[in-house]
Amino acid sequence: MAATxxxxxxxxxxxxxxxxxxxxxxxxxxVSLTLGERESIAIVGESGSGKSVFARTLINLLAGNGTRTGxxxxxxxxxxxxxxxxxxxxxxxxxxxxxxxPMTSLNPVKRIGAQLTEAMRYHxxxxxxxxxxxAVGLLRQVHIPSPEKRMRQYPHELSGGMRQRxxxxxxxxxxxxxxxxxxxxxxLDVTVQKAILDLLDDLRAERNMSLIxxxxxxxxxxxxxxxxxxxxxxxxxxxxxxxxLFADMRHPYTQALLRSIxxxxxxxxxxxHPIPGRPPDLLNPPQGCAFAARCRHAQPxxxxxxxxxxESSGDHWYAxxxxxxxxEGRAALERNETAGVTAxxxxxxxxxxxxV
Amino acid sequence: xxxxxxxxxxxxxxxxxxxxxTFGAMNLLGDPLFNILGPAAADxxxxxxxRIEAAxxxxxxxxxxxxxxxxWLGDLVQGDLGVQFSSAGQPxxxxxxxxxxxxxxxxxxxxxLMATVIAIPWALLAAPRVDSWFDRLSTVSTxxxxxxxxxxxxxxxxxVFAIRLGWFPQTYTADAPLPDRFHQLLLPALTIALPAxxxxxxxxxxxxxxxxxxxxxxxxxxxxxxxxxxxxxHALRPSLFSFVTVFGLTTGALIGGSLVVENIFRIPGLxxxxxxxxxxxxxxxxxxxVVVVASVFIVVNFVVDAVYAVIDPRIxx
Numbered sequence: 146m147a148a149t150x151x152x153x154x155x156x157x158x159x160x161x162x163x164x165x166x167x168x169x170x171x172x173x174x175x176v177s178l179t180l181g182e183r184e185s186i187a188i189v190g191e192s193g194s195g196k197s198v199f200a201r202t203l204i205n206l207l208a209g210n211g212t213r214t215g216x217x218x219x220x221x222x223x224x225x226x227x228x229x230x231x232x233x234x235x236x237x238x239x240x241x242x243x244x245x246x247p248m249t250s251l252n253p254v255k256r257i258g259a260q261l262t263e264a265m266r267y268h269x270x271x272x273x274x275x276x277x278x279x280a281v282g283l284l285r286q287v288h289i290p291s292p293e294k295r296m297r298q299y300p301h302e303l304s305g306g307m308r309q310r311x312x313x314x315x316x317x318x319x320x321x322x323x324x325x326x327x328x329x330x331x332x333l334d335v336t337v338q339k340a341i342l343d344l345l346d347d348l349r350a351e352r353n354m355s356l357i358x359x360x361x362x363x364x365x366x367x368x369x370x371x372x373x374x375x376x377x378x379x380x381x382x383x384x385x386x387x388x389x390l391f392a393d394m395r396h397p398y399t400q401a402l403l404r405s406i407x408x409x410x411x412x413x414x415x416x417x418h419p420i421p422g423r424p425p426d427l428l429n430p431p432q433g434c435a436f437a438a439r440c441r442h443a444q445p446x447x448x449x450x451x452x453x454x455x456e457s458s459g460d461h462w463y464a465x466x467x468x469x470x471x472x473e474g475r476a477a478l479e480r481n482e483t484a485g486v487t488a489x490x491x492x493x494x495x496x497x498x499x500x501v
Numbered sequence: 502x503x504x505x506x507x508x509x510x511x512x513x514x515x516x517x518x519x520x521x522x523t524f525g526a527m528n529l530l531g532d533p534l535f536n537i538l539g540p541a542a543a544d545x546x547x548x549x550x551x552r553i554e555a556a557x558x559x560x561x562x563x564x565x566x567x568x569x570x571x572x573w574l575g576d577l578v579q580g581d582l583g584v585q586f587s588s589a590g591q592p593x594x595x596x597x598x599x600x601x602x603x604x605x606x607x608x609x610x611x612x613x614l615m616a617t618v619i620a621i622p623w624a625l626l627a628a629p630r631v632d633s634w635f636d637r638l639s640t641v642s643t644x645x646x647x648x649x650x651x652x653x654x655x656x657x658x659x660x661v662f663a664i665r666l667g668w669f670p671q672t673y674t675a676d677a678p679l680p681d682r683f684h685q686l687l688l689p690a691l692t693i694a695l696p697a698x699x700x701x702x703x704x705x706x707x708x709x710x711x712x713x714x715x716x717x718x719x720x721x722x723x724x725x726x727x728x729x730x731x732x733x734x735h736a737l738r739p740s741l742f743s744f745v746t747v748f749g750l751t752t753g754a755l756i757g758g759s760l761v762v763e764n765i766f767r768i769p770g771l772x773x774x775x776x777x778x779x780x781x782x783x784x785x786x787x788x789x790x791v792v793v794v795a796s797v798f799i800v801v802n803f804v805v806d807a808v809y810a811v812i813d814p815r816i817x818x
Contacts, residue, residue, distance in 0.1 A: 204723050205722075205725075206719060236725035237725025238725060241724070242720075242723040246716060249715060249716040250717055250719070250720040252721070252735050253815060254738050254814060255734075263726070301814070318724075
């Protein structure tokens with residue numbers, strides 16, 4: 146992250162709200178983020194954490210009932226200040242997206258070739274021949290065998306892994322500098338997942354792209370991203386380099402998330418710890434910390450006051466009043482354990498935890 | 502290939518059933534003798550009886566019904582549709598069909614074209630704006646047009662555009678030059694087209710709305726394509742199924758509907774021909790028209806089947 150160059154992506158106090166018949170939902174609640182050139186960041190969160198909405202908002206895919214505030218700058222350009230002419234060829238060129246389910250993200254009635262060349266012809270005004278040649282090259286780059294043949298095929302003639310490669314090739318068509326991958330491997334077989342993630346890694350290196358990887362799986366994020374942001378109820382809870390996050394996590398939510406997923410490093414039969422309770426109701430968000438109701442550290446302060454995302458040391462940010470690994474955090478946990486219940490009313494005995 | 506053979510076999514069975522049922526129904530209606538001979542059929546003088554017997558023999562009216570049907574079928578296969586019982590001199594049925602069919606055919610083709618040309622842009626405008634004022638207004642007007650009886654719509658259009666504004670002639674004249682006759686058919690075609698367009702718009706709009714929720718539309722949007730391009734190039738084709746299906750089925754119904762319109766605008770077409778023939782119990786004419794209509798219906802739906810495969814590669818085999 147060279148400080149001298151313009152960051153690839155700057156997001157400042159991004160808020161996304163959806164008007165629903167039941168009321169307004171705040172899906173993204175004040176997220177700020179900077180992503181350098183060639184840098185990769187993973188945004189990790191449960192479903193409903195707002196990570197997908199965040200990703201889609203970056204590339205101008207907000208649903209009709211959504212409103213956005215806060216600024217988004219891609220390659221130094223504020224997306225709200227683009228002229229109509231610039232805007233026409235901005236999204237899909239500067240930034241592109243890979244979606245979760247390759248079974249549904251390709252148009253079933255159009256040939257692979259037509260879908261691949263479309264953006265090149267539309268944005269880059271390429272002729273048919275040139276676009277075709279480049280599309281074949283792209284298919285080769287994403288390691289699709291006999292690309293000429295694939296160009297003439299329809300999506301249903303390809304396997305899931307192949308289709309996701311096609312989706313990636315499509316996203317790369319106009320040589321974006323920022324690639325957003327929204328759960329790119331969730332819908333795929335485990336055996337294919339690694340191959341797709343490796344491919345994204347290689348392509349990022351080859352093409353000097355910045356990458357935002359949206360995932361619910363900390364395991365996917367580990368080793369794939371320079372930095373990891375943990376999102377919960379529309380807010381970033383913790384943001385750190387991947388190494389720091391795993392070695393020195395601060396947010397009780399990050400800790401809980403890690404304890405809830407199996408890892409290959411664990412001894413067999415290691416007990417997993419599900420996170421008690423449910424994510425907060427976004428129609429009526431809690432006044433204080435969104436995680437307080439499920440947090441083992443929760444104190445009265447957590448219920449009342451929303452913690453801000455603050456930098457502690459060397460690019461490690463977290464939003465917590467009583468962080469893990471600090472004396473305040475340890476004291477808070479001890480208090481709760483002694484009382485057997487947190488300030489938010491969560492019982493702490495192990496037996497209760499198991500039956501959640 | 503097997504599919505084509507199967508479909509053709511199915512079409513033949515359908516035609517046989519339809520014509521046999523019509524043949525039976527027409528004979529239940531009355532004695533064709535009266536239509537051939539007129540009042541002379543009740544003549545009981547020896548000369549009269551002789552003429553009656555001669556006619557019975559000539560038209561094989563003494564044979565059992567199935568035998569007569571098979572005889573008719575045999576003639577049909579050889580291209581002979583028989584003679585018109587009720588017309589003076591009993592000219593061939595084929596003459597009538599050749600005279601009347603093109604008018605109704607042009608009328609219906611025109612009507613279906615208009616309906617499609619109206620319905621597709623209408624649906625494309627409404628679908629991305631679900632529940633907008635435009636969409637709501639569309640819904641109300643489609644219900645209105647569909648609920649309005651055909652003759653009321655026809656009379657209304659005729660009054661406004663032909664009588665008041667004078668943009669179109671009020672009636673059809675069979676001996677006018679071709680461009681004039683085409684012009685004369687526009688308003689009747691519109692009368693048939695509007696309710697059809699309304700139905701098509703409903704179907705297409707609903708299918709488009711659900712297609713627009715698909716993830717591949719989101720993918721297309723993420724490529725930064727324009728709204729119009731996404732609608733036309735990505736959303737329209739996968740949304741055509743209900744429309745195409747009903748388009749095929751409607752073709753049959755429209756032939757019935759054209760009858761009213763042909764009446765209002767005085768077009769001597771197939772619709773009016775079949776009504777006249779039924780009233781006069783002229784069953785060779787009725788049979789011929791039924792067979793023609795059924796064949797057209799079968800062919801159109803044959804084409805619809807082929808169109809499915811064009812729309813969606815997943816059903817190509």
